[in-house]
Amino acid sequence: xxxTSFPPMSRVAIxxxxxxxxxxxxxxxxxxxxxxxxxxxxxxxxAVLANPRATDVCRRYIEKDLNRCFTDALLxxxxxxxxxxxxxxxxxxxxxxxxxxxxxxxxxxIDLHNTTANMGLCLIFYSLDWIxxxxxxxxxxxxxxxxxxxxxLDVPMSDAYSLESVGKHxxxxxxxxxxxxxxxxxxxxxVKSAVDLTLTWLQEFSSGCTFEGGEVEAYTFAKHVxxxxxxxGEITAAVHPELQDKDFKLLRSGDPVFLMFSGETVTHExxxxxxxxxxxxAYYEKNIAFQLARRTTFTLPSICLGN
Amino acid sequence: xxxxxxxxxPRLPRVAVxxxxxxxxxxxxxxxxxxxxxxxxxxxxxxxxxxxxxVLSNPRATQQCRRYIDVDLNRCFSHATLxGPVPDAxxxxxxxxxxxxxxxGPKGGQGxxxxxCDLHNTTANMGLCFIAYSDxxxxxxxxxxxxxxxxxxxxxxxxxxxxKESYSLDSVGKHxxxxxxxxxPHGVxxxxxxxxxKVGVQHVLDWVRHFNSGSVFEGGFVDVFTMVKKIDYPRxxxxHNITAAVHPHLQDRDFCLLRPEDPLFQTFSGEALxxxxxxxxxxxxxxxxAYYEKGVALSLxRKRRVAVPPIRAQTEEDKQASFASEEEE
Numbered sequence: 001x002x003x004t005s006f007p008p009m010s011r012v013a014i015x016x017x018x019x020x021x022x023x024x025x026x027x028x029x030x031x032x033x034x035x036x037x038x039x040x041x042x043x044x045x046x047a048v049l050a051n052p053r054a055t056d057v058c059r060r061y062i063e064k065d066l067n068r069c070f071t072d073a074l075l076x077x078x079x080x081x082x083x084x085x086x087x088x089x090x091x092x093x094x095x096x097x098x099x100x101x102x103x104x105x106x107x108x109x110i111d112l113h114n115t116t117a118n119m120g121l122c123l124i125f126y127s128l129d130w131i132x133x134x135x136x137x138x139x140x141x142x143x144x145x146x147x148x149x150x151x152x153l154d155v156p157m158s159d160a161y162s163l164e165s166v167g168k169h170x171x172x173x174x175x176x177x178x179x180x181x182x183x184x185x186x187x188x189x190x191v192k193s194a195v196d197l198t199l200t201w202l203q204e205f206s207s208g209c210t211f212e213g214g215e216v217e218a219y220t221f222a223k224h225v226x227x228x229x230x231x232x233g234e235i236t237a238a239v240h241p242e243l244q245d246k247d248f249k250l251l252r253s254g255d256p257v258f259l260m261f262s263g264e265t266v267t268h269e270x271x272x273x274x275x276x277x278x279x280x281x282a283y284y285e286k287n288i289a290f291q292l293a294r295r296t297t298f299t300l301p302s303i304c305l306g307n
Numbered sequence: 308x309x310x311x312x313x314x315x316x317p318r319l320p321r322v323a324v325x326x327x328x329x330x331x332x333x334x335x336x337x338x339x340x341x342x343x344x345x346x347x348x349x350x351x352x353x354x355x356x357x358x359x360x361x362v363l364s365n366p367r368a369t370q371q372c373r374r375y376i377d378v379d380l381n382r383c384f385s386h387a388t389l390x391g392p393v394p395d396a397x398x399x400x401x402x403x404x405x406x407x408x409x410x411x412g413p414k415g416g417q418g419x420x421x422x423x424c425d426l427h428n429t430t431a432n433m434g435l436c437f438i439a440y441s442d443x444x445x446x447x448x449x450x451x452x453x454x455x456x457x458x459x460x461x462x463x464x465x466x467x468x469x470x471k472e473s474y475s476l477d478s479v480g481k482h483x484x485x486x487x488x489x490x491x492p493h494g495v496x497x498x499x500x501x502x503x504x505k506v507g508v509q510h511v512l513d514w515v516r517h518f519n520s521g522s523v524f525e526g527g528f529v530d531v532f533t534m535v536k537k538i539d540y541p542r543x544x545x546x547h548n549i550t551a552a553v554h555p556h557l558q559d560r561d562f563c564l565l566r567p568e569d570p571l572f573q574t575f576s577g578e579a580l581x582x583x584x585x586x587x588x589x590x591x592x593x594x595x596x597a598y599y600e601k602g603v604a605l606s607l608x609r610k611r612r613v614a615v616p617p618i619r620a621q622t623e624e625d626k627q628a629s630f631a632s633e634e635e636e
Contacts, residue, residue, distance in 0.1 A: 031575040116492040179430040179492030181596040185552040238498035281494040
């Protein structure tokens with residue numbers, strides 16, 4: 001079997017509160033800071049509260065979604081008096097954990113998120129990265145009480161706009177369903193397990209373990225679908241009860257997707273795809289009712305520490 | 308008077324349906340918008356039209372999809388707040404509450420609407436609840452008793468607060484209740500909740516029309532949950548941040564009896580904290596998002612069975628007779 005080696009990964013960052021009302025990450029990071037977790041074997045671990053002002057007021061953001069502020073262009077833009085808070089904060093985080101794309105960037109950046117959609121536990125990443133996929137494979141094999149999936153968004157690194165793109169390797173851990181502004185113990189426990197498993201994997205990797213290759217399934221982004229809206233831009237339907245909570249269940253042509261407030265049903269037409277982020281609160285304003293993906297199988301090489 | 312002679316109560320010619328009192332509780336927002344689209348006055352079988360006011364209570368908060376702009380609108384309707392001074396720099400919702408009191412009230416006055424139905428959502432797993440200040444308002448209890456929801460549990464919650472101290476929008480009407488549906492995240496509308504609310508409101512209006520037309524509603528029993536106390540999260544004494552989450556065994560178990568020593572919270576290090584009260588009680592509003600800032604992790608209620616008498620609307624003769632006897636007095 002093909003084997004690939006990777007250089008040591010000695011610096012890890014765990015980020016939470018990138019959206020101030022996604023509370024699992026906020027409390028995982030606070031707990032790590034309280035327990036003064038900063039070393040794990042030979043690796044250093046930094047726990048960072050990404051958007052402290054938004055966290056203080058329990059809102060997704062103050063002026064601008066922080067998790068859209070990490071493109072190369074925005075990170076380089078000059079700061080003026082009128083620069084939104086989150087753009088300044090993004091540049092601070094880039095200085096602390098990056099700079100993005102450079103040798104000084106942390107080796108692994110994990111960003112913790114919640115969704116109101118029934119997505120279980122998802123690892124979300126941009127490009128094909130054997131490290132990230134191996135961590136996903138490892139978590140999936142060890143966590144049996146919650147579904148674990150991987151989602152790939154196909155965005156080139158320079159256009160990558162979210163926090164985890166600052167690290168040399170990175171992924172978001174997205175867990176739902178949880179309402180914004182609410183902390184559920186079962187979800188907290190699941191995310192804590194996933195973070196612990198990631199750090200365990202890292203220790204094993206650093207101690208020279210070889211991780212067997214193999215096949216993994218992941219979902220690759222295809223498109224998103226907006227709500228039906230009236231001329232004023234207000235939504236005129238809710239996600240249909242037969243689609244609600246059915247993230248990752250194959251959507252076929254003719255399947256209902258919306259139930260209008262006035263009573264009519266709207267159906268899906270076209271390619272069979274897998275819905276996710278179904279009825280995510282924060283996406284109403286981004287004109288997304290749900291997203292659609294194809295299911296792909298990736299063949300991973302086995303990997304180990306090398307030079 | 309015979310034992311099963313219906314209690315005669317004044318007709319209810321004016322009903323208000325309010326949504327968006329909290330701007331991010333979306334079932335009510337979208338239902339009110341839909342009702343405003345096809346509003347017409349409906350005639351009862353006899354006795355004149357039922358006037359239905361449909362109101363989007365907090366337009367600015369709704370537009371921003373937030374619970375409130377400055378202060379919680381649904382705490383602004385006590386007599387003290389409605390009648391106190393209003394300086395220019397008053398919070399948005401204080402000024403708004405005066406306008407709503409003028410539109411639907413004045414609270415306590417003869418001109419107030421007869422019934423206010425205020426639509427809400429909760430992140431707690433509460434199904435459909437009526438929330439009222441009285442456990443002897445036969446109008447509200449009868450409306451509840453006659454509502455059928457095939458796919459959703461229904462409960463009647465009573466807050467034992469005097470009319471004077473009552474602070475929420477539904478207290479502005481001569482009768483009123485909140486119609487609370489969950490679970491639903493704030494800022495999200497779930498289709499089944501929207502539909503349940505639509506069915507609920509339609510039922511309320513149908514019931515009022517039947518009542519106004521002289522129907523007799525048979526008596527019976529309603530289980531009423533009366534709020535007894537609230538429990539806050541354990542908090543850090545310096546930062547005031549919560550130090551535990553609702554325990555997984557309690558989460559989503561609204562209205563399942565909580566016994567002494569049952570788990571309440573789980574700390575972030577995994578330890579279970581248990582219920583230290585001596586009386587088994589019924590929890591509700593378990594892990595409601597908006598209550599973190601109010602210092603409430605869950606509320607607790609006693610359940611009791613209330614006997615509800617048969618009722619019917621007063622006729623013109625009844626009204627004349629009661630004026631006559633008042634004059635005699």
